[in-house]
Amino acid sequence: MSLTIDELAMPDALDGPGGHAFAEYAALCNDVESHTLGTDLLVMGPQEMLSEYVSTPTRVRRHLVARDGAALIGRAMITTRPLTPEAGAHLMVDVLPIHRRRGVGTALLAAAEAAATDVGAPVLKVAVAHSVRDGGERVEPPTGFGDLPADDPGVRFLQAHGYALEQVSRISLLAADRLRAGRSPEAPDLEDDYGLLAWAGPTPDEWVDQLAALRTRMSTDAPSAGMVAVVDPWDGDRVREHDDRIASSGRTVLTTVARHASSGVLAGFTEIVVSAGDAVAVQEDTLVVSDHRGRRLGMRLKRANADQLVAAFPAVEAVVTWNAEENRPMLDVNEQLGFREVGREAGWQKHVHRDVAARNG
Ligand SMILES: CC(C)(COP(=O)(O)OP(=O)(O)OC[C@H]1O[C@@H](n2cnc3c(N)ncnc32)[C@H](O)[C@@H]1OP(=O)(O)O)[C@@H](O)C(=O)NCCC(=O)NCCS
The missing domain is CATH 3.40.630.30 (Gcn5-related N-acetyltransferase (GNAT))
Known part of the structure; x- marks a missing residue:
């Protein structure tokens, strides 16, 4: 050789x-x-x-x-x-x-x-x-x-x-048919102080700074086991750079956020990235800020974003996600949605x- x-x-x-x-x-x-x-x-x-x-x-x-x-x-x-x-x-x-x-x-x-x-x-x-x-x-x-x-x-x-x-x-996969079958009813999900907002593509100007704050939290809130974890700071420019790079590669980010109505603060977000022509969409970050946990916002965010996915991208056949095995709250949501293991990382x-x-x- x-x-x-x-x-x-x-x-x-x-x-x-x-x-x-x-x-x-x-x-x-x-x-x-x-x-x-x-x-x-x-x-x-x-x-x-x-x-x-x-x-x-x-x-x-x-x-x-x-x-x-x-x-x-x-x-x-x-x-x-x-x-x-x-x-x-x-x-x-x-x-x-x-x-x-x-x-x-x-x-x-x-x-x-x-x-x-x-x-x-x-x-x-x-x-x-x-x-x-x-x-x-x-x-x-x-x-x-x-x-x-x-x-x-x-x-x-x-x-x-x-x-x-x-x-x-755990790397796990959910067939889009299951998402289509379980689509949320049209009734607004507003029985409490939270409203969900969804968009496709770059982050609207009014949410850029708050999304940067949520992404910064994500860098330390996601379980990291024994891996060295340090705060990874995001600002508006970094959110824009990320959005532009994804869009210019032919991908679309679908985002759903939960807005706490009385304070106007974003309490959580979830996002799925879809590549034009790909059968498998990728579930990226999901975060509910600690003060707002325990209200099923994680499930509500994911359901709403899945609804957005199946409506906007009918050709997508499945969604893939990665979750730490010790992240029981997130695995609970994903198992209830029907995700099944396909690999390990x-x-x-x-x-x-x-x-x-x-x-x-
Ligand atoms: C892991 C990987 C990069 C190893 O490549 P490679 O060219 O076979 O590596 P080397 O020949 O230098 O192997 C070095 C040592 O790793 C260990 N090793 C690698 N593959 C092994 C195997 N199949 N069984 C047992 N030991 C193995 C052995 O100690 C080996 O030394 P030896 O051949 O003298 O016993 C390759 O298997 C791979 O690409 N795997 C998928 C990606 C991956 O897991 N990357 C590692 C994370 S960075």
């Missing part, structure tokens, strides 16, 4: 210089994840992947490609957050199944770790899909919620490289030795 590892130059557009190499990179990411999960339900188109994999003012993403001769056989991604360096770096390594157990993953991980510690990351994190097979030896996070097969290649690899399993999340973490952080930081 003649292995080379190089940085991928990100293209401005898929049909411009570097676009073909990025499409090849996107296909490798999809192939590896589909192989792990045993389904191609989560495949992302290259256009939407490009819009997620570019750097933004709050998130720097670098990409490495491993080639055997001219053939692309693996990749790594390094994500750092310049405004919150204490959050550390997220790393991801994928190697095509037929090229595994020859040291390619180890070489990519070493290069990715060096890129992260070079910019002083104090902790290295991984969020990766794992297979769902039952039985056999299992590994559990310290929370005791959820487990993974010990012989999953990613599990073995991360353990061999000193990463600790901190959190297991886990959060892994390795603290960088102080000497390395001090030398490079």
Whole structure:
């Protein structure tokens, strides 16, 4: 094997210089994840992947490609957050199944770790899909919620490289037919002091600042188990940048918010992202601010947003969601809606030795 590892130059557009190499990179990411999960339900188109994999003012993403001769056989991604360096770096390594157990993953991980510690990351994190097979030896996070097969290649690899399993999340799917069958009656949902508002596409001006505040809360309110979690601050500009990037990749964000009538404050939100032509829509964040919990706002928000989805996107066949296994309140809502597990994702973490952080930081 003649292995080379190089940085991928990100293209401005898929049909411009570097676009073909990025499409090849996107296909490798999809192939590896589909192989792990045993389904191609989560495949992302290259256009939407490009819009997620570019750097933004709050998130720097670098990409490495491993080639055997001219053939692309693996990749790594390094994500750092310049405004919150204490959050550390997220790393991801994928190697095509037929090229595994020859040291390619180890070489990519070493290069990715060096890129992260070079910019002083104090902790290295991984969020990766794992297979769902039952039985056999299992590994559990310290929370005791959820487990993974010990012989999953990613599990073995991360353990061999000193990463600790901190959190297991469930990836689950709901057929849109069930949403259509259970559509809410037209009667307004206003038996108390909360009103629901829904929109498709960019956030209306009047809600931008409050949505930024809700997203900031989301960064620490969602359960993070033993993963290092720091406040990830959002402001109006970041909400606009996020909205514009999603819209320009051919995706639509469907948002429903709960407004507390007496105070005018937004008490919660939920959002689904739909890619033009895709059969599977993605459930993104859902948050009810702690003061407003216990009033079934989580379920009401999700039901209303699902109604919006099936009305506006009749071709969508299913919705996929990710939930931490210890997040019982959110799993309760999703199980009642009919979501069923299709895969697992886990959060892994390795603290960088102080000497390395001090030398490079
Ligand atoms: C995990 C992954 C990147 C490993 O790639 P790779 O090129 O096979 O990695 P290496 O050859 O460098 O393997 C290094 C070590 O990991 C462990 N390992 C990897 N796959 C293993 C398997 N199937 N069974 C047992 N151990 C395994 C072993 O300790 C191995 O060393 P060894 O071959 O000397 O026993 C690859 O399996 C993959 O892409 N999986 C899907 C994505 C993923 O889980 N990424 C990891 C998170 S970043």
